[in-house]
Amino acid sequence: MITVSLIRIALSALWANRLRSGLTLLGVIIGVTSVMTIISALEGMMGAIEEDLAVLGPTTFIVQRFGMTTSEAEFLEMLKRKPLNLDAVDLLEKGCDLCEEICPRSGAQTSIKRGPTTMRRVYVGGSTANMLDIVDMEVAQGRFHSHEDDTYRRRVAFIGDLVREELFGPTDPLGKSIRIGGQKYTVCGVAKKRGSMFGESQDDFVFVPFSTHLKQFGPPGDRLRFMIKAVSVERLEDAQDQVRMVLRSRRHVPFDKPDDFAMMTADSILDFLNQITRAFRLALVGISSISLVVGGIVVMNIMMVSVTERTREIGIRKAIGARQKHIMLQFLFEALFTTLSGGLVGIVLGFVVAKSLVGMIDMQISPSAFAIVSGLAISIGVGVIFGLYPAMKAARLDPIKALSYE
Numbered sequence: 001m002i003t004v005s006l007i008r009i010a011l012s013a014l015w016a017n018r019l020r021s022g023l024t025l026l027g028v029i030i031g032v033t034s035v036m037t038i039i040s041a042l043e044g045m046m047g048a049i050e051e052d053l054a055v056l057g058p059t060t061f062i063v064q065r066f067g068m069t070t071s072e073a074e075f076l077e078m079l080k081r082k083p084l085n086l087d088a089v090d091l092l093e094k095g096c097d098l099c100e101e102i103c104p105r106s107g108a109q110t111s112i113k114r115g116p117t118t119m120r121r122v123y124v125g126g127s128t129a130n131m132l133d134i135v136d137m138e139v140a141q142g143r144f145h146s147h148e149d150d151t152y153r154r155r156v157a158f159i160g161d162l163v164r165e166e167l168f169g170p171t172d173p174l175g176k177s178i179r180i181g182g183q184k185y186t187v188c189g190v191a192k193k194r195g196s197m198f199g200e201s202q203d204d205f206v207f208v209p210f211s212t213h214l215k216q217f218g219p220p221g222d223r224l225r226f227m228i229k230a231v232s233v234e235r236l237e238d239a240q241d242q243v244r245m246v247l248r249s250r251r252h253v254p255f256d257k258p259d260d261f262a263m264m265t266a267d268s269i270l271d272f273l274n275q276i277t278r279a280f281r282l283a284l285v286g287i288s289s290i291s292l293v294v295g296g297i298v299v300m301n302i303m304m305v306s307v308t309e310r311t312r313e314i315g316i317r318k319a320i321g322a323r324q325k326h327i328m329l330q331f332l333f334e335a336l337f338t339t340l341s342g343g344l345v346g347i348v349l350g351f352v353v354a355k356s357l358v359g360m361i362d363m364q365i366s367p368s369a370f371a372i373v374s375g376l377a378i379s380i381g382v383g384v385i386f387g388l389y390p391a392m393k394a395a396r397l398d399p400i401k402a403l404s405y406e
Helices: 002-016 018-056 072-078 087-095 147-151 161-168 210-217 236-250 266-309 311-319 324-359 369-395 399-403
Strands: 060-064 099-114 117-127 139-142 156-159 177-180 183-191 205-209 225-230 262-265
Touching (some): 018 266, 087 099, 099 210, 099 236, 117 210, 147 210, 156 161, 161 183, 183 205, 236 262, 266 324, 266 369, 311 324, 324 369
Antiparallel strands (some): 156 205
């Protein structure tokens, strides 16, 4: 009952001083909004990247000549590596019994055309027919190219949704012709739309049979990579070890030397991105937290003014039996209600602002439990930290001096 009474008194005091409470609330809203905008935007972008990498699947890994690096020295060392060779595909199929699927893949950028419409610098990839068994790419219309297409070097093309939209508009593209780098191809299928990331479309691509790609664009060289699917998540590392043994033997890598190729999974790519952006993200949150500290100082200053103005009230309450803890809780509740209200408004505004900012680069975010909990924790923390000193000062006032205060 005492706690309920203290809460009622705290709310009445806030309502009685609406202008002061509103100014305090505004300081907290600005601080929480700035922090929540950064947290929500960063979480949304990392979530979108994670979702995009999820197309690889939990059992898929990529083998290629170059890996991820953060230094010029590492990159220069990678330049010394020999390109991967297509002969390794047969060796991997025989030497890796934990590899369920192995897909060689290459790519090049070129122009594609249909009638008077031309798209420039479109990614044209070549892969074997089992790529869709490895990569989570959905078919919206038609089909992906088949083993027979690859065997007979047929000029068939599986196009992205943006290519379909630009070249065909509302008409059905299946069975119609396009020109890729001057060569005529027949559209056999269309991929399901994936949207954009950082302003770049993920539907601006064409896939053709691997053998056809080799015939038109020549040996892949550095563009060659192997996409491999392990038999299970539990055996993923064992499959990578088998691939490593086969390739090291094929490429004559000495036992005391590191791999001269790179193996990557979706998790390793995400970990790398987190590593190189961690300092940047912490700096952004730290800078935005300055406004939160300013808001907290505003809370403390206004609470100190409130304590000074209500000194006589505190003396009367102590004279009729209120204890120190009751006075302290009353003022602490006032600070907490103010910061918590400001925090709730700040969480909503922060998400709205973050959604607008992230929307500018064609990405979508949704409210996350982490962001909401962080906002509430920050609000409560500001209320406790910056409201504790004024509350303690009010609780320690001498009742005789407080009653005689004018």
